[in-house]
Amino acid sequence: MSARKSRPGRSQFRLTFLGATGTVTGSRYLVEAGGRRILVDCGLFQGYKPLRLRNWAEFPVDPASIEAVVLTHAHLDHSGYLPRLAAQGFTGKIWATRATRSLCGILLPDSARLLEEDAGHANRKGYSKHHPAEPLYDEAQAQQALRLFQPAAWERSFEPVPGLRARLHPQGHILGAAAVTLEHAGARITFSGDIGRNHDPVMRPPAPPAPSDWIVVESTYGNRSHGGDHLEQELLSVCRRVLARGGAIVLPAFAVGRAQLLLLLIARLQQRGALPRAPLYLNSPMAADVTALYERFAGEHALGPEDFALLRERVQIIGTADESRALNARSGPLIVVSASGMLTGGRVLHHVRAFGPDPRNAIVLAGFQAGGTRGAALAGGARSLRIHGEQVAINAEVVALQAASAHADSDELLAWLRSAPERPRGVFVTHGEPDAADALRLRIEHELGWPAQVPEYRDSVDLLG
Template sequence: MTDTPTLRFLGAAGTVTGSRYLIDTGRLRVLVDCGLFQGYKQLRERNRQPFPVDPATIDAVLLTHAHLDHSGYLPALARDGFRGPVWCTSGTRELCGLLLPDSGRLLEEEAEFARRHGYSRHAQPRPLYTERDARDALGLLRDCDFDRTRELAPGIRASFRPAGHILGAAQITLEIDGVRVHFSGDLGRPDDALMRPPAPRPDCDVLVCESTYGDRAHAAVDPDRELSVAVRRVIARGGVVVVPAFAVGRAQSLLLHLARLRQRGELPAVPIFLNSPMAVDATALYHRHGGEHRLGEEECRRMYETAHFVHSVEESKALNRRSGPMIIISASGMATGGRVLHHIAAFGPDPRNAILLSGYQAGGTRGASLAAGAKTLRMFGRDVPIRAEVVQLQGYSAHADADELLAWMREGGSRPAVAYVTHGEPNASDTLRRRIQNELGWTCRVPEHLEQVRLDAQRPAASETAASPARSEGARHRTAPAARSRPA
């Protein structure tokens, strides 16, 4: 049992996936985010390793949002002994109800496909978790409204603020006996076409900030024109446009822009298919949570009606037997799994076709290989030739870039004693760290995987102002706190 509150980085340190942060106060263990590691094999293998602390000793989980790199390990955590509440916004809870069972189902299907076709090194490959595990975990989710404070234990409070990015996405502030630790979550963009901008950064003593685009600025492009030029070029040659897209957020943004192009007569009358049951259901959720995004009822309706929704596996397979021109939007966004792999396998070998990458492609994913110019992709135990045109769209990111992250920090509340830069590839995180130090004058670090830091050194003294540079970062520890029983 620890005598001082600590923060331990169980994921998203040195990588853009696997978001997991453990707060241990000695009285309470709280996990902020419970994400899957994705991308490189050595990262994915962390999902199979025992969780760094006994899941049964974690008292609560707080989710910033529903994307799998933030929520996707929750079914395994619950299966292995976690029984506490999972606090999140209602939008996140509803999206997790789509994402987590779908993830479990895909994991089961991939394991069974690998077993049947013999391309796993295991004779009986097993999924990380099952659809049943995911549905069981959903029973732990509890709503916490934006801009409300919830007491987790005496002296320990949590509050959720809008982060933009996707439906339900939140920034989370934990106040622990007077020390305020703020987690940015994934921050959206101030001028996003779909989502409202993130709420300002609140006063905090410790900041944990994402850095997905910490080493770059987004290109100043018109997303409507960028999409129109790429699509019209492929349609003119009778090709098929395949768009790998995250089912939550990116799919809806693409539908919005396609609807606008079609309404203005800038898009030829070709069929558009949304081939992701989860994306179909998520699009309906955006209708029910109108207060979180910028769209009026009429534009929301047009977005919903732009595409033909594909539900069944048979309909999905039938698309691969069609000829172009047509547009297929399908998950997953980084081509790590899902129905889009079958479309890439079907249409990727034909140079008349195109694959449009619409967002960040983490290292080690098939999407990153495509962006780097790969001529083959390994899928379903074989190498698929890629002769289709590959286009990396620049105007569709749902993440704030480096300049937008710095503006959010600079224009927010009081200066933190220390900022930790996480959730980014090494160069992105370190580049943002240098800019924070040089341009804002803050103490800033990029933590290491499994590193533990003390929070008691960040406690504001009565004689200090919030911006006092006298606060030290505190000693660092690299060992886990001792296991202990859950409090009564």
């Protein structure tokens, strides 16, 4: 499975890892087939500063030489670099499911606005090392990228470039999420994207892998188990405790999938009297728009009309910035769900500043926290966070929910691989921090008997060799 040069006289089919190596972010896979280039995913690096700086670095190949992008799903660590790529000369098609295109229509402009707001705030407060601070991309560039999208149907072959066949398979995880299978010169490779869970309350189970010579598999939870899937009980316990002492609960949540799940579970608990009917707020215009998309794509997930009716009844949507500021002036008992899930930006940071210093309150983390993010710092026991250039004391109770992830755990990853209809030539383990990726590699080798390796940044492999 080591990298080799393509043999003379044979059609080239090469994979180069431009992201998601040693980290759960920055998913970018360069595929060269018959002299043409495409990307599978085009995500933002997040977390530690050396990783974030890769977003600003010169792209490893000329963006204008890339003829297409195929997206697994809309999360920003898989799609969020698209505006920057387009601004640097990429003009090809971006292939994705219709739901992923619709989600990117919300996420990419929102990401641009947050980047612009952060740069503006840094300039006003003077805490940036760059003068003036500039956003990685702006909203006009996000809209430019959105004009390049081309919808792809589930389980229907298409050619992102001549001579390369692609197919998208349902993968659970979030609305529109897919695994991508590419075929060229008789060789097939499947990219797992992010793998969903078999018993997710919102999404349906992932489909088995397509027949493949090679599999690129994520490993976010490659060394962990989610346990007994008692998310509702976890939520009930912490919410009862905090509301009983008059506290406010801040739930940082990913706007796609997790926000909807958390709101629905809390609303159900309140409806049946297990929790007091404290005010329940969603302070994320993006998450509110995403919820409407889930209702629009009703056939692609497990939620029904009664679930959306309950959300409309119980959840108060915070729309304007003024309403958000007014919410910060309130005291508990109350519950606020707000993005982003790893505290990397957005309105939730203002809530952490407002509610974090009071020990009656709680900050409840509900998903994976990538190393180097504020969420990871809190999960690791930090009692202060740097927010908007200032240190904020965190005296509030901090709880990390164990069963809230939309990612398959180690056992579920092995089960997904095991369901493949044929043995692959090898597996590349990506999209995980080093311990998780290597733990999954070992399990693949020992339990499945398949060759597996954890590639490094910019490693390249000949898929025909």
